[in-house]
Amino acid sequence: MSARVTPAESPPLWLVAPFFLAAPAGLAAAGVIIAGANSDSFAGVNLPRNLAIVHALVVGWVTTTMMGATYQLIPAVLGGRLFSAWLVRLQFALHVCAVPVFVWAFYHWDLPLLEIGGMMVCGSLVLYLANAVLGLARGSRPGVTRWYVMAALSFLLATGGFGLLWVMAMRHALFPITFDRIAAHAHLGLLGWLGLTVMGVSYQLVPMFNVVRGTEPRFSRVALVVTVAALIAFAGVMLLAPPRPVRVVFAIGLAAGPILWGLDLLRLMHHRSRRNLDVQGRATYLSLTMLAVTIALGFTVLAMQVVSPERNNTHVVVAYAMAGVLGWMGTMLIGNTYKILPFLLWYHRYRPLVGRAPVPVTADIYNDRAATAVLASHAAGVAVLVLAALLENTWLLRASGGIFAAVAVAHLGTMLHMFLPKTSSRPMAPATRPLVAR
């Protein structure tokens, strides 16, 4: 037949779903550690407890979810084909064993264990990268999302590589780990891996699920190029311990890509034909708000460093990093789980029955009210945490930890609820007879 492309298949449900179901454990762990915070939480960003919180969030929660999401999207949306299902299972098993060891080792600042945990995490990342890169290479649809994912995967490799190198440098006293070196690793991971994945995937999913018509993103390519260039320059420069004004210039470059992406998303959402927002639409607006807060806090950190470099600004750095990870990325991630997982379930359970029996649609598979409650609680947790950090208030900080632990449990509960059998909320799909017969 003409104009035919490679048909896509969704990967098996039980290949992808475990990543989504395991990921909230990372948020719960971070929440529990935050809930046990003490007054020295704002004494330094690289305290063992802070490092454990950050890695439980970024490697345990966000990365695990993104692994599941990309394993689903590469074959189903980007037209690729996963290299090996067996490798995905092996990677999942290694990942869920590695993350607790890694976070525990950070928390207790146990360098020999951190080296082992770090190697295990990097092993999981390498297996994931092999499957994802080969999956994308084996037949793909053109489109900007593919380039975002490719770039993000490269930055994940760099992040893991630098992270492990820093651990080994500390363990074997090879060279000092300066704040600049930590900043290089941190920004490669946060913006390079997590940020670019969120940006690229939302260019695909936001128009699809909000039914955006009659407009295209304006800055998708330039936002990618600017972000990649700024990240490479920033990481390179930070490794060389540059003077302060140089850092400021490169840091401004880092903000440009997400700002352009945010403007694009606002325009896409403005042109949506589904006027009633569901949880993913609400999450998109929340995420954009949190991005604006993150960028404002980032510039505040920069300004403080320029004006009074000797002052301890850990509390603002914590507010900035948490607004970015939990706010900008976390809200988007929660919103999209209520699209990706129901679609996966629908595809495997109900698609074979369409035309033969009434089937539920994806909106019947999850509970939008419960999902919105999870999202709103999460956003409240982020607001409390950012406020706690800015006010250096330990009690508020602990309260935010309690909220995140509860959100993790509720998020898992709403996802497990999707697996219960569902019935159609509507009569058989409308088009069972010819609309026009000639």
Added chain:
Amino acid sequence: MAQVELDNRGLMPPEPMVRILSALATLGDDDDLVALMDREPMLLYPELERRGFVWTFAEAGDGYVLTIRKASP
């Protein structure tokens, strides 16, 4: 020979797939199902193959047209 037309523009996934597969249940041997689409329904194709249909997909205006008919035996 009849032509069944479906306007699937402005619908959220998997609604277009549900409407197409439901309409195919009533499609005669020589009939065509012509569906207006916002995007290429990649995940529909394997299901069409499984159910014994063939298709063409082409750009049309600001959207796409998917034409489906029963595969000749």
